[in-house]
Amino acid sequence: MANLDTQFLGLTLSSPIIIGSSGLTGNTANICKLAEAGAGAVVLKSIFEEQILASIAREVRKGGVIYGQEDVDEFIAYYERMHSINDYMALIRETKKSVSIPVVASINATSDKEWQAICADLTEAGADALQLNLFISPFDTRLSSDGIEETYYSVVRKVRALTPLPLAVKIGPFFTNLGRLAAGLGEAGAGATVLFNRYSSPDIDVKGLSMKTGSSMSSDTEYLSALRWTALLSRSAGTQVVAATGIHDGTTVIKLLLAGARAVEVVSTVYKNGESRIREMNDGIAKWMDEKSYTSIDAFRGTMSGEKVDDARIFERVQYMKRFGDI
Numbered sequence: 001m002a003n004l005d006t007q008f009l010g011l012t013l014s015s016p017i018i019i020g021s022s023g024l025t026g027n028t029a030n031i032c033k034l035a036e037a038g039a040g041a042v043v044l045k046s047i048f049e050e051q052i053l054a055s056i057a058r059e060v061r062k063g064g065v066i067y068g069q070e071d072v073d074e075f076i077a078y079y080e081r082m083h084s085i086n087d088y089m090a091l092i093r094e095t096k097k098s099v100s101i102p103v104v105a106s107i108n109a110t111s112d113k114e115w116q117a118i119c120a121d122l123t124e125a126g127a128d129a130l131q132l133n134l135f136i137s138p139f140d141t142r143l144s145s146d147g148i149e150e151t152y153y154s155v156v157r158k159v160r161a162l163t164p165l166p167l168a169v170k171i172g173p174f175f176t177n178l179g180r181l182a183a184g185l186g187e188a189g190a191g192a193t194v195l196f197n198r199y200s201s202p203d204i205d206v207k208g209l210s211m212k213t214g215s216s217m218s219s220d221t222e223y224l225s226a227l228r229w230t231a232l233l234s235r236s237a238g239t240q241v242v243a244a245t246g247i248h249d250g251t252t253v254i255k256l257l258l259a260g261a262r263a264v265e266v267v268s269t270v271y272k273n274g275e276s277r278i279r280e281m282n283d284g285i286a287k288w289m290d291e292k293s294y295t296s297i298d299a300f301r302g303t304m305s306g307e308k309v310d311d312a313r314i315f316e317r318v319q320y321m322k323r324f325g326d327i
């Protein structure tokens with residue numbers, strides 16, 4: 001019988017399917033259902049950097065000033081009252097008591113301001129690991145790519161100095177040299193890189209001449225970017241690679257494991273199909289493993305990844321020429 005055990009950040013997961021940070025993982029009752037349905041681990045709903053800074057500003061400086069724009073700071077103060085840091089620590093404690101799967105805390109951050117102070121509390125509350133959702137906005141044209149990437153490393157170094165928790169970093173796909181970035185995150189102290197975060201994509205309604213936002217749920221074809229970069233980086237990143245975005249069924253999980261993913265994070269498919277989807281995906285992976293006579297995930301993980309970056313580069317180039325060279 002196929003064994004789906006997976007080592008991720010030094011933790012043993014009973015399945016490579018991690019439920020990604022979202023409303024699904026924002027309360028203990030729901031997390032119990034996810035665990036029962038066969039999730040290997042959960043990444044809790046994120047605390048936002050602004051929440052932490054607002055809490056620090058209230059506690060320490062009494063000012064509550066984060067961005068210096070009254071309406072924005074008022075919203076952050078309101079959000080912080082509704083979702084307090086203490087509530088987050090209580091969520092970790094209660095969830096840890098209720099499930100046996102690893103519980104990963106999550107922080108969504110856009111700067112290396114002093115929000116890292118919270119790491120000690122997360123450790124004390126009993127989180128098994130920490131995932132940072134990092135997006136340092138590249139909107140300032142005076143900043144160089146190197147400068148922006150240095151901020152990513154600086155954040156990871158600061159967090160690393162404050163907590164011994166195993167650390168994953170979820171990033172977006174838009175970097176000049178993703179392999180270098182993943183290696184740099186590893187050198188700074190991250191144990192895993194999650195490829196990729198899914199950004200909201202604003203659109204324009206030409207009838208109403210207004211902005212509209214795209215769906216917050218992914219489609220089942222969006223995994224291709226994660227598949228490509230997992231295959232290219234899983235052997236060379238210097239961190240474990242976890243795949244995310246557009247992973248909706250067991251077959252897609254198998255593809256990502258073949259490409260070298262340590263685990264996958266899923267959200268939209270569970271929203272769309274309910275937590276029974278997790279069991280279906282696990283069953284699908286186990287059935288395929290039995291058919292192929294694989295008894296463990298390590299027996300096939302990475303067998304279809306880019307062997308060496310140079311070979312992968314040549315392979316990609318030849319595929320591109322075959323496809324478009326004569327058109």
Ligand SMILES: Cc1cc2nc3c(=O)[nH]c(=O)nc-3n(C[C@H](O)[C@H](O)[C@H](O)COP(=O)(O)O)c2cc1C
Pocket residue numbers: 020021022023045046047106108133170196197198216217218219244245246247265266267268269
């Ligand atoms: C309703 C909803 C809430 C989310 N909240 C968070 C969050 O708090 N922190 C985070 O890092 N990602 C958050 N995400 C992003 C997911 O963790 C995930 O990266 C994204 O949905 C892509 O995975 P999927 O294609 O399986 O949905 C959220 C996604 C959804 C749909």
